[in-house]
């Protein structure tokens with residue numbers, strides 16, 4: 001700052017703060033405010049902590065959100081300035097107003113909770129919700145050299161979240177008119193979604209465990225058969241729904257000859273959204289699904305790009321075409 005006078009610099013900072021929604025303050029270690037733009041002054045006044053406490057808080061935790069007057073939130077950043085011999089330590093504080101972003105996140109959280117409550121009400125039996133919520137899922141990393149996976153996290157209520165994500169995909173495609181296609185039945189798909197993994201049993205693992213998935217996780221068709229038995233024997237679901245549940249881990253080539261052809265479009269669609277929901281739930285994938293007559297287009301974006309895929313499936317013919325990845 002050679003050649004710039006401190007008062008010129010302070011004036012420039014004040015003018016900048018008029019144009020950009022930031023608060024800037026210079027404080028010392030004892031909490032005395034040496035300089036503050038109007039927004040920073042307001043923040044010191046509006047929080048119940050008092051200026052001295054705000055200063056200590058910002059200095060102790062350099063990047064986090066502080067709440068001032070009702071519904072106002074500020075992100076705070078602090079930096080210790082070079083010490084001046086014989087003077088107290090001084091800190092530069094910068095506040096940016098993140099109220100809009102923070103309030104939107106709260107709204108989304110409330111909407112999500114309401115949607116999940118709506119699902120819980122839809123479930124025919126409270127024991128179903130408790131059972132689904134009790135089954136964890138795991139996040140993992142696959143090592144292609146050894147064929148083993150390393151557990152990286154535990155998703156509490158994993159199967160419950162997986163079911164919710166399938167229901168969202170059904171709702172999305174319902175809104176696009178898919179259930180008007182002969183052979184597609186919304187109620188059957190919803191019932192299959194709720195019951196299909198009900199009898200899944202997961203091994204007890206912890207982050208850091210390295211395991212061979214084929215040895216530790218039981219083959220999917222076992223829980224599919226158990227879930228179908230519960231759906232049929234206890235909940236008296238229709239034969240079509242029971243078949244969708246029973247064969248949701250079978251590939252089309254593995255289906256028994258007696259599998260009814262009229263169920264194939266729903267079977268294909270259910271297996272597709274089961275896999276997409278697993279990607280959303282376990283890998284944090286973002287999925288865009290578009291319906292066009294008998295075809296469903298899927299664009300799947302994953303945090304790990306190797307899992308990305310674009311796919312078009314014709315629900316009537318079963319033909320699936322993987323397309324080159326978009327930009």
Ligand SMILES: [Fe+2]
Pocket residue numbers: 196197220223224248249
């Ligand atoms: Fe399953």
Ligand SMILES: [Fe+2]
Pocket residue numbers: 162196197274
């Ligand atoms: Fe599933």
